Amino acid sequence: MRGRPKEFDEREVLERAMHLFWLRGYEGVSLVELLRHMEISRQSLYDTFGNKRALFIRAIAHYRDTQLVAALALLERDGSALENVKDVVRFFQELAMDSRCRGCLVANALVELGPHDAEIAALLREILDLLQGSIERTLLRAQAQGELDASRSPGELSRALTNAAMGMAVTGKLPLAESTLRDICAGTLGMLR
Secondary structure, eight states, X not given: OOOOOOSSOHHHHHHHHHHHHHHHOSTXXXXXXXXXXXXOOHHHHHHHHOSHHHHHHHHHHHHIIIIIHHHHHHHHOSSOHHHHHHHHHHHHHHHHHOTTOOOOHHHHHHHHTTTTOHHHHHHHHHHHHHHHHHHHXXXXXXXXXXXXXXXXXXXXXXXXXXXXXXXXXXXXXXXXXXXXXXXHHHHHHGGGO
């Protein structure tokens, strides 16, 4: 016997949940607010996603598959590999400058839950490793293109840039002057000289 068919698009409600978590964090959203925002019932949440924590984990994975993929695509473009890396740094600057002060969902979750939840920390580490590894490969291409000095370590530089991008995103949670965020971005880009 089959149950009733879903009366909602799973991806659409996941997208809504992701945006609410991105704006308010895990603890900052009550289950009632989440259900209202997603426009589904409590039972639909449990049947489709499990519980609030499982939904949060799915929302982080969805963020990786939608938002982070856009940053990674910048690294894969033809042309100057060094400019591609700079564009990724600018991508995180744009996240930080968002007027909603959302920052980056990965960075937010790192601060909020990373130290206290091993499963979420492992997912976040996987996402950071994906970003860092992509930056490192692009920096290796930049060296092959003669855009980055051969004495520079792409691994070291990619870890520093990933850390700086996450820091910029966290800083973006504060209502700062755009000039401050531009200065932070300029300092980060200075690592590539």
